[in-house]
């Protein structure tokens with residue numbers, strides 16, 4: 001037991017029992033899933049500022065996106081991290097061995113850009129790679145991690161996305177934690193987004209999620225997401241298949257990352273955009289958009305800025321939802337649940353993976369989903385906030401779900417007090433008779 005007293009161990013055990021996961025990267029960040037904007041999916045490695053000045057990776061792009069994240073209301077809905085992905089750097093380090101930005105595309109340097117982003121009330125993120133080169137072939141951090149961490153801190157970076165291209169997978173268990181240590185040594189809290197489990201999976205190596213959670217604030221599990229429904233559902237199915245391996249490791253301080261929201265681009269229909277938003281909410285996923293924030297269709301913007309769905313995503317309990325019921329015999333229909341606050345409540349998503357036809361008629365009881373409370377639940381449709389009614393756990397709930405769409409419900413437990421239904425937190429809920437007796 002070393003230096004720890006019996007009392008200390010007991011206290012530690014009590015703390016660990018009262019929250020789902022007791023250990024995470026100790027930088028005080030990502031207590032709820034991070035929200036923001038990232039350049040990759042939409043802007044890729046476009047470095048052609050001569051022919052495509054509007055869309056090339058440059059300080060102009062980052063400034064314009066920051067402006068629109070504010071003027072279009074995204075920041076005020078919680079999207080705060082503005083992160084440049086690969087292709088920001090010059091092809092060589094400077095004479096002191098430090099990373100430096102491409103001089104033509106970032107003529108004022110990264111610190112000035114970071115200041116600009118901060119002046120907008122946003123946070124600033126950057127990209128690196130623990131191998132010899134980044135995925136697009138720019139200088140990697142191999143043998144330079146300590147210096148690079150300090151350079152990022154000097155630039156007042158708030159988030160580092162650390163990739164793993166051009167590295168030996170055997171180095172990952174040392175490489176990713178080394179960066180954690182060096183970031184910590186700078187004294188600046190920097191949210192650490194890593195791709196460790198994704199590269200493990202690519203190499204057929206089983207991930208140690210205890211170690212990953214101790215190392216990173218969010219971690220990519222699967223392929224880069226693409227702007228298509230096939231890609232979105234591919235990620236969801238990967239999460240279904242590997243649920244036991246990593247779901248329980250999500251929680252305040254560290255999150256499974258199914259990659260960016262592709263909403264607001266070209267590949268998803270309206271229903272598919274709602275489906276991605278609802279699923280990323282139920283999965284407690286980081287909400288990182290990759291779009292041109294200055295040009296978003298109103299209907300996509302309203303999905304991204306839906307307060308009720310964001311509230312589910314950002315729920316303080318930080319529990320990642322799971323697939324509860326599959327009605328495959330009828331259609332490819334999945335029902336997901338996620339415990340949320342107020343205590344005893346649930347978010348429910350019915351996801352219809354059927355490709356054609358009209359809306360699917362669905363029915364289920366809350367008991368089917370292991371959601372039980374003697375006096376029932378107050379159900380609200382989450383996107384619109386429409387009141388659906390009070391449902392006993394064994395009452396049949398019916399709804400229609402569009403193909404490649406979702407129906408999302410928030411269920412809050414209620415109980416009778418003086419013959420009136422009221423919300424009662426689950427852990428305090430007692431029968432109405434008992435409550436009556438207590439009052440006398």
Ligand SMILES: *[C@@H]1O[C@H](CO)[C@@H](O)[C@H](O)[C@H]1NC(C)=O
Nearest residue numbers: 026027183184187188189190
């Ligand atoms: C560095 O790690 C220590 C110990 O885990 C922690 O207390 C401290 O807050 C960390 N500092 C930063 C900047 O992450």
Ligand SMILES: *[C@@H]1O[C@H](CO)[C@@H](O)[C@H](O)[C@H]1NC(C)=O
Nearest residue numbers: 207208209210211212213214
């Ligand atoms: C997983 O990582 C943790 C924390 O680093 C370590 O204690 C544990 O031994 C590792 N488990 C395996 C199977 O390697």
Ligand SMILES: *[C@@H]1O[C@H](CO)[C@@H](O)[C@H](O)[C@H]1NC(C)=O
Nearest residue numbers: 327330361362363364396398
């Ligand atoms: C409920 O759905 C099942 C299929 O899961 C179907 O067989 C049944 O007819 C439906 N019942 C009602 C009342 O809609």
Ligand SMILES: *[C@@H]1O[C@H](CO)[C@@H](O)[C@H](O)[C@H]1NC(C)=O
Nearest residue numbers: 378380386387414421422423
């Ligand atoms: C049920 O939820 C609706 C919102 O959908 C709310 O207006 C109403 O007060 C709630 N009823 C109870 C008994 O909690």
Ligand SMILES: *[C@@H]1O[C@H](CO)[C@@H](O)[C@H](O)[C@H]1NC(C)=O
Nearest residue numbers: 373374375392393394395396
């Ligand atoms: C539902 O539950 C109530 C009591 O909780 C019971 O009286 C009723 O018979 C149940 N209904 C069905 C269809 O099981």
